[in-house]
Amino acid sequence: MEKEFKFLFTPIKLGSTVVRNKVFVAAHSTGFSEPVDYNRGIFLPSKIHAYYYAERAKGGVGLIIMEAGIVHYSSEGLVAPHLYDERSIPRLKFIAESVHKYNSKIFGQLYHGGNQATNTRSDLIPLSSSAVPSSKYSYVIPAEMTVDEIHEIVEGFVKSAKHLKQAGLDGAELHGTHGYLIEQFLSLHYNKRSDSYGGSLENRMRFLLEIIDGIRTEVGYDFTLGLRLNADELLDDGLKIEETKQIATKLDQSKKLDFLNVDIGITGRQHHIQIAPLYVSPGHEVEYIAQIKSMVRTIPVLGTPGRCSDPYFADWLIAESKMDMVGMTRAHIADPYIINKTLEGRIEDIRPCIGTNEQCYNRIGNGLPLRCNVNPSVGFEEERPYEILLANKRKKVLIIGCGPAGLEATRVCALRGHKVIAIEKNKSIGGQLIHASKLPGRADIGSLIRWYEIQLEKLKVILLLNSEVTCDLIDDLIETTQAETVIISTGAVYDKTGYTEFTGKGIQGINNIHVFSPEEAIYLTHISGKKAIIFDDEGFEVAPSLAVQLAKNGAKVVLVTRHSSVGQAIFSTLQLPFIYKELSKFKIEIYTNSIIERIERDFVIIKNIYSEDYLEIKNVDFLVPVTYKRSINELYKRFKEKVKQTYVIGDARAPRRLRNAIVEGYSISLSI
DSSP, X not given: OTTTSTTTTSOEEETTEEESSSEEEOOOOOOOOEEEETTTTEEEOOHHHHHHHHHHHHTTOSEEEEEEEEOSGGGTTSSSOBTTSTTHHHHHHHHHHHHHTTTOEEEEEEEOOGGGOOOTTTOOOOEESSSOOOSSSTTOOOEEOOHHHHHHHHHHHHHHHHHHHHHTOSEEEEEEOBTOXXXXXXXXXXXXXXXXXXXXXXXXXXXXXXXXXXXXXXXXSSXXXXXXXXXXXXXXXXXXXXXXXXHHHHHHHHTOOSEEEEEOOBTTTSHHHHTOOTTSOTTTTHHHHHHHHTTOSSSOEEEOOSSOOOHHHHHHHHHTTSOSEEEOHHHHHHOTTHHHHHHTTOGGGSOOOOOOOXXXXXXXXXXXXXXXXXXXXXTOTTTSOSSOOOOSSOOEEEEEOOSHHHHHHHHHHHHTTOEEEEEOSSSSSOTHHHHHHHSTTOGGGHHHHHHHHHHHHHTTOEEEOSOOOOGGGHHHHXXXXXXXXXXXXXOEEEOSSOOBTTTTBOOBTGGGSEEOOHHXXXXXXXXTTOEEEEEESSOSSHHHHHHHHHHHTTOEEEEEESSSSTTGGGGGGTOHHHHHHHHHHTTOEEEOSEEEEEEOSSEEEEEETTTOOEEEEEOXXXXXXXXXXXXXXXXXXXXXXXXXXXXXXXXXXXXXXXXHXXXXXXXHHHTO
């Protein structure tokens, strides 16, 4: 396979560092840092970092760039390593040694948030090039930095780079994009200064160049130094590609940097483009990166093309000189062994990133540590091995239900050497994943189903489809299979009463209207001209996505949600800009902070929960309540009476999210 990938698996030199291949994991927040002064918001690297990065190194990636590390106390507050603190050095050393053990290279990233430094714990005033509000935290007005403060923060960058070198890391990347401090000096949108740090491009580059010069004086040229650079802020008055080309050319000619790492957009305004969810096709940043590369003559240009999970696409990007190294970041969260699997000719075994951002960026945005919807080991690499070991005693395992929990249980049990029989009542595996993948823009979820199909086939699992297990069949099934362990993973279904915890009851008069569950409504087609109400009590993606689906099929849709906004529970997944665009496109009528009070034969009454105003909606043909789910677990008690080692997992135990189901399928299988 290495011969087939003629470009991706050749070494590349970044300054003094030789990287074994042209794939890197870009810096991304993990939330793994350990607090040493929680009140002030001071955090240090942890051993969780070491195990997390080492797993990706073991999987074959050439370069890992650590998450953003804070360089000065004025940017405290972010749950990230504080690199200016000398206490970080031994911890960084452990991380570097853990990665080097597998022949990968690791850089640290040097960061100051500027006006995006929340400083909520320390109560420090955010500092920036000028007193321009943050696009992410619009209520934060920073103080314009004095020249003395500029020099102090430059020294913070230098000191932090020195600590990285002392710890044995291979290099450092300056964080000059996403609208953070270095970019705030470069950009006319943020930089309104009239002194030697503002105005002309030469002046606006001064802060960056002083950082570079200071670091080179301190650590020399045997330590790789690069810059993550914003090709285009996508703002009317911000950095544009033509000006960024000039910056890249000047930096290239200075011969003081060893690489550029290019992306687009700023946090807050275009984060849904930077960390694009499943609604965006792969490669949306490629041409921006390629334009910067066309201006650079002597140093490599790295790039994060956007949702890149395909090794063939990555190889093509190198072959076409779009970039010199390809970032495959969320792909490596989902499957840290992408490179090894590719080299072994097992591309079909690469576990796909489905792009929901629910357990990665969403959690980080809510102050929680990084996880993954499809990879249960993320953040638990020390205790949840990615590579499954054989069980000491092989057993006969019967698994009822092949949704995500059952599929993961089936896969892991089979990898452990157990003889597995999996039974699914439907004609195909996937459970709720099937329905989810049918919603507009969410087809990528189906790639996870296809991955499980391949894994189960390779593991020679006995899979019985179109086979419903009822209580009457239990005795015969146990006798036939000689099952020693039974796993019930029969999932859950949406309730059709319209029950909401807010009122503690279902919808009055719901029998006066035709009601479809969300699972049923996805497949409605002959509804042109019909009027539908979707009542959303969840706040996730199902209700607005269903609204778009029904509207595409010709229905006039009214969306009623108890929450203050549509999709409130997925705000930080970055899906909403795309969902809102579709809701607007199809002119879907939306009522927030509202519930359905009652249903009469020819009209529906909705109520605003705050004003208590009522609104009558006439000529409604059908209703889709997206409220709570009911577990389907009637088989559990009956099997438990017959087979002592019987478990219930996933939504059958309690309806939750995809990751919960997969983690339970994984965990229970390791205990068998």
